Amino acid sequence: MTTVLPKYVAVIGAGAAGLVAAHELRREGHEVVVFERGNKVGGTWVYNPTTESDPLGIDPARTVVHSSLYASLRTNLPREAMGFREYPFVAKNGAHRDPRRFPGHGEVLEYLNDYTTEFGLGELVRFGAEVRRVGLEGGKWKVRSTACGEPLDEVYDAVVVCNGHHTEPRIAEIPGNILIYALRHGQDFKSTATITVFLSHFEIKDIAGVAKEVHIASRSVTDGTMGKLPGHDNMWLHSMIESAHGDGTVVFRDGSAICADVILHCTGYKYHFAFLDVNDSVTVDDNRVGPLYKQVFPPLLAPLLSFVGLPWKVVPFPLCELQSKWIAGVLSGRVSLPSSDEMMADVEAFYRTLDASGIPKHYTHNIGDSQFEYNDWLATECGCPPSEEWRKQMYSETSKNRKVRPETYRDEWDDELLVAQAHEDFANCSSEGNGNLSQ
Numbered sequence: 001m002t003t004v005l006p007k008y009v010a011v012i013g014a015g016a017a018g019l020v021a022a023h024e025l026r027r028e029g030h031e032v033v034v035f036e037r038g039n040k041v042g043g044t045w046v047y048n049p050t051t052e053s054d055p056l057g058i059d060p061a062r063t064v065v066h067s068s069l070y071a072s073l074r075t076n077l078p079r080e081a082m083g084f085r086e087y088p089f090v091a092k093n094g095a096h097r098d099p100r101r102f103p104g105h106g107e108v109l110e111y112l113n114d115y116t117t118e119f120g121l122g123e124l125v126r127f128g129a130e131v132r133r134v135g136l137e138g139g140k141w142k143v144r145s146t147a148c149g150e151p152l153d154e155v156y157d158a159v160v161v162c163n164g165h166h167t168e169p170r171i172a173e174i175p176g177n178i179l180i181y182a183l184r185h186g187q188d189f190k191s192t193a194t195i196t197v198f199l200s201h202f203e204i205k206d207i208a209g210v211a212k213e214v215h216i217a218s219r220s221v222t223d224g225t226m227g228k229l230p231g232h233d234n235m236w237l238h239s240m241i242e243s244a245h246g247d248g249t250v251v252f253r254d255g256s257a258i259c260a261d262v263i264l265h266c267t268g269y270k271y272h273f274a275f276l277d278v279n280d281s282v283t284v285d286d287n288r289v290g291p292l293y294k295q296v297f298p299p300l301l302a303p304l305l306s307f308v309g310l311p312w313k314v315v316p317f318p319l320c321e322l323q324s325k326w327i328a329g330v331l332s333g334r335v336s337l338p339s340s341d342e343m344m345a346d347v348e349a350f351y352r353t354l355d356a357s358g359i360p361k362h363y364t365h366n367i368g369d370s371q372f373e374y375n376d377w378l379a380t381e382c383g384c385p386p387s388e389e390w391r392k393q394m395y396s397e398t399s400k401n402r403k404v405r406p407e408t409y410r411d412e413w414d415d416e417l418l419v420a421q422a423h424e425d426f427a428n429c430s431s432e433g434n435g436n437l438s439q
């Protein structure tokens, strides 16, 4: 094998993906700079209690606030399955710690802070540094960032994009006037408000507890499920919205109508890479980022440009960990990639499989059903063990429990045996020197 020199790598974002990418890259011998436009590590898990003064987002003078979290948010995955493979998310004692199996968002941020401290990642992060442009010049990446309004141009060998995909809202296109509301507390809604929610959401009950009426319009509502939601006095399911009007009238496709004070879009987010200047080597088309070999490398720019954390409906932390190991190994020459043509052929074959199964383009990165197969493929490439059996089973048991006990799955479960197996595994991990378990 030819020796490849360590690379000078720019990582964009210091959320879970950027942190694990930085750790794995440095571990492999690369020199790393992490650009983070915020002033903390943790990305999504950095909670901001404020909302914009203008919920319609029209006033150009408004202070823009972004946070995808709301106050009462708890994880939807159990901590054992959710954590990084090499740094288990175990409960810790301490004034600000939340030992629950499905902890509140603050505990996830604490965990990511612990991870940062444990591996000394803070020294790699440049806070307040927003990447504005990434372009290829003479075989090297020119990265333009701004800090305190001052532009800075630097040259890197490789760029790893970890900018997350829960920032750019995907707004449902409804003819008529649209109201958008950012939610932090259910109590943000007055008890008189009638709310139309564009898509069902697990935590809608927070709002239903204080709003007068909640009307849920969703693609998945069928004739058989329309009407009042069983067990709730003030929640109704509707077909999709046909139009919305300035006086608050919302007309559904079945012809029924209500009058709403607020329309809340629970329609998710879009992939967005405003800083990427790579002609058409990577594009976003109907929320498909591509072409990407195995969700990570654009064949024409591999291995010097890569993406971590694009897949959704997955357990993100361990998946990002494996993607990062793969990227780090490929950049150092320890792991090889197929040729560009072979990678492109693989991507095209993947798209044909999606087409043949009737899976729309915007589901390209929904790899939920095959996530563990995907993780195991990455693990084999990197020469590390496949996903733990308990983790796979725990994921599937949690999904089942969420369906059976939608209101209480975070506090009642039947997979204690898997929890015990996880902890047995963590103890082995600890004997191999994992500082997270020695406290």
Ligand SMILES: Cc1cc2nc3c(=O)[nH]c(=O)nc-3n(C[C@H](O)[C@H](O)[C@H](O)COP(=O)(O)OP(=O)(O)OC[C@H]3O[C@@H](n4cnc5c(N)ncnc54)[C@H](O)[C@@H]3O)c2cc1C
Pocket (backbone or CB within 6 Å): 012, 013, 014, 015, 016, 017, 018, 035, 036, 037, 038, 042, 043, 044, 045, 068, 069, 073, 074, 075, 076, 077, 082, 129, 130, 131, 132, 162, 163, 164, 165, 166, 275, 308, 309, 315, 316, 317
């Ligand atoms: C409401 C909600 C609940 C969730 N619940 C769970 C859960 O229970 N369990 C779970 O495992 N996952 C959950 N997730 C998924 C969560 O997104 C992932 O766990 C993970 O945090 C994603 O990390 P990331 O690093 O990919 O992205 P992010 O956390 O979004 O981090 C991206 C970082 O990049 C920075 N950045 C972006 N653009 C630039 C730029 N141009 N220059 C510099 N910096 C930039 C951002 O400031 C940010 O810090 C949830 C997500 C949401 C939105």
